[in-house]
Amino acid sequence: MSQPLPKIVHLTSAHPPFDVRIFHRACVSLAQAGYPVVLVVPHERDEVREGVQVRAVAKTRGRLGRMLGTVWAVYKQALAEQGDIYHFHDPELIPMGLLLRLQGKKVVYDVHEDVPTDILSKNWIPKPLRRLVAGAMRLLEHLAGRLLSGVVAVTKPIAERFPAHKTILLQNFPHPQEIALLDQPYQTRPARVLYAGSITAVRGLFEMLQAMQHLQDPQVRLTLIGAFAPQSLAAEAKNHPGYHQVDFLGYKNRSETLALLASSRIGLAVLHPIPSFLVSQPTKLYEYMMAGIPFVASDFPLWRESIGNVSCGLFVDPKNPRAIAEAIKWLLEHPAEAEAMGQRGRQLIIERLNWGVEFAKLTALYQRLYKAGTARGLEV
Secondary structure (H helix, E strand, C coil): CCCCCCCEEEECCCCCCCCHHHHHHHHHHHHHCCCCEEEEEECCCCEEECCEEEEEECCCCHHHHHHHHHHHHHHHHHHHHCCCEEEECCHHHHHHHHHHHHCCCEEEEEECCCHHHHHCCCCCCCHHHHHHHHHHHHHHHHHHHHHCCEEEECCHHHHCCCCHHHEEECCCCCCHHHHCCCCCCHHHCCCEEEEECCECCCCCHHHHHHHHHHHCCCCCEEEEECCECCCCHHHHHHCCHHHHHEEEEECCCHHHHHHHHCCCCEEEECCCCCHHHHCCCCHHHHHHHHCCCCEEEECCHHHHHHHCCCCCEEEECCCCHHHHHHHHHHHHHCHHHHHHHHHHHHHHHHHCCCHHHHHHHHHHHHHHHHHHCCCCCCCC
């Protein structure tokens, strides 16, 4: 008789309910594999979606309200779920994770970004306090690495900051089940340049707008999907001369996003070279590859390393709008070469950089934790 699968409870206080990494990849994949899986998240209502039990906690207004009220609500609901393994996704939930660990729960911290480094670029923190706050977060993460059951890191540089014997690398690669949904012939696609994700200044918003201005081609459209952060940035963007070539579509659900990926010619990922981005691997880059479209992306060493010697896009200086425009123009004027780049990227996703490979590592971690039965953490 086979052993029952552990109940996995995913926890987030800061991400949207149907986040790609948390819901569509981790939770849905677990449900498909037969695991009982719950997602505790700020949402309007409890529901079951794609086999995942979504437990809603009340949304609170403002950053302070979220860090206090929402975190406490997530913790209370987590206890009520009586899970076998708890997997949380936000650094603000570390104290909650430690409380769960003190009660003998098996707890995993999913580190999506280099938080201490990212704090140094946070404008909402007074500049004189940033190093102090970053140092405090570094100490808190060090404590979490020592006391929690396991750590999941999204990139190698982040993984190296945590104990090797209890840390796994779980990269943001596309789900292989979605690849078949993205098969629209490349040459029939309109001259759409796509950006998908949070729309911010440091993620290249104004460089993208200036690039469109340099192109001076009314047939080329920049499609933005996502949300402006902060919202006041939307008005500033609309006043930019390049905005007349922009189609801003706002937030799109997963199926709508996939449809836009399947009908675009080029994907943009021109994030600024701030320290936290230099050690990140953006989901959007691999989703462009999955869709068979060449990318124009920031020339970061880690991004080049992740795809190796495969030519599936153009790397540029992300602070140089003219270079971004020239890369877009070259890909549009050389459709055969652009299509070949896209197909090489797609093949790389199919063969190596896909969620199927990563998910096997996640379930192996869960199984080790479940079988260990120790209150001291992950033993390897």
